[in-house]
Amino acid sequence: MKQLTERVDNMNLKFSNSNTIIKEFSTKGFKQQEFLKTGKSPLIEKFDEQISEVRNNMEFIENNIPDQKALRDQIEQLKSEIEKFETDFSTLTNVYIRRGFQDYGIEGELRKAIHDVEDSDLDFDKAQMLMLRRHEKDFFLRKDLKYVSKFNADIEKFKTSVYSIEGGTDLIAFIDVYHKKFNDIVIIEEQIGLTSEDGILGKLTADTETIGSILNNTTNSVKEHVSKIINSAG
Numbered sequence: 338m339k340q341l342t343e344r345v346d347n348m349n350l351k352f353s354n355s356n357t358i359i360k361e362f363s364t365k366g367f368k369q370q371e372f373l374k375t376g377k378s379p380l381i382e383k384f385d386e387q388i389s390e391v392r393n394n395m396e397f398i399e400n401n402i403p404d405q406k407a408l409r410d411q412i413e414q415l416k417s418e419i420e421k422f423e424t425d426f427s428t429l430t431n432v433y434i435r436r437g438f439q440d441y442g443i444e445g446e447l448r449k450a451i452h453d454v455e456d457s458d459l460d461f462d463k464a465q466m467l468m469l470r471r472h473e474k475d476f477f478l479r480k481d482l483k484y485v486s487k488f489n490a491d492i493e494k495f496k497t498s499v500y501s502i503e504g505g506t507d508l509i510a511f512i513d514v515y516h517k518k519f520n521d522i523v524i525i526e527e528q529i530g531l532t533s534e535d536g537i538l539g540k541l542t543a544d545t546e547t548i549g550s551i552l553n554n555t556t557n558s559v560k561e562h563v564s565k566i567i568n569s570a571g
Contacts, residue, residue: 341401345559348394349552355387356545359426363529363538367433373441376434388423392416398559405562411555418551422544429529429537436525443525447518453511459502465495473519480531485523492516 362380372378399412437444455466472488475481496512499505530536 339563341398341559341563344394344397345556348391348398349556351387351390351394352548352552355384355391355422358384358387359429359541363429363433367430367436368438372434373438376430378430381430384426388419391419395419398555402559402562405558408555408558408562411551411558415548415551415555418544418548422541422548425537425540425544429541432525432528432537436522436529443518443522447515447522450511450515450518454508454515457508457511459499459504459508461502461505461508462495462498465491465498469495469515476523476526480526482523482531485520488519489516 358380362378362384366372366378366380369378372381395412395415399409402408434442436442437446439445440448451470468491469488472484472491476484476488492512492515496509499508499512502508528536530538533539533542
């Protein structure tokens with residue numbers, strides 16, 4: 338009986354650990370070169386280990402409560418939600434691979450497009466380009482779509498001014514790529530979630546709340562079950 342209590346406590350701990358790993362991955366783990374190059378990460382491995390332990394604990398509890406239908410139903414519900422949680426994290430890692438960082442993925446393509454514009458020999462308005470870079474950086478810092486609107490409006494003004502420069506047509510092609518790549522990464526950021534309540538991060542937040550509630554009920558049920566057995570034995 339002591340093992341049942343220990344297993345349910347361990348299940349709570351391992352699930353809590355998995356949430357900590359997701360937060361670490363989404364703030365800095367996705368920026369690691371190993372992940373950007375191969376899609377593999379020590380954090381992803383740790384997440385898988387924690388979820389595996391959660392499943393092992395669920396199986397142990399289920400096998401040791403054969404006559405407790407309500408508790409077994411809770412475990413089945415937990416299994417389903419854990420599978421969804423795991424799938425959502427896998428989706429998050431795949432989107433982060435597409436997003437990239439620095440010279441990788443869409444961010445890498447964006448950085449190249451910026452350099453192609455900035456390295457032009459044409460005498461374009463540098464202040465306009467600096468303003469675009471400011472909008473871009475403000476978006477990444479604050480994850481606020483108003484900076485995307487400002488960027489899109491100001492890049493059209495920038496293109497108009499470049500058209501008036503002799504030979505500006507070639508630079509316009511680079512500006513169009515810059516425009517597209519910035520908006521591509523905005524779409525990716527929206528898929529990931531501009532806040533913890535949006536996108537895939539929002540799904541993971543909802544998963545966590547649902548699983549937390551089931552875990553709480555399961556923990557109480559297991560401990561009540563153990564307490565009744567101990568009391569009846571005494």
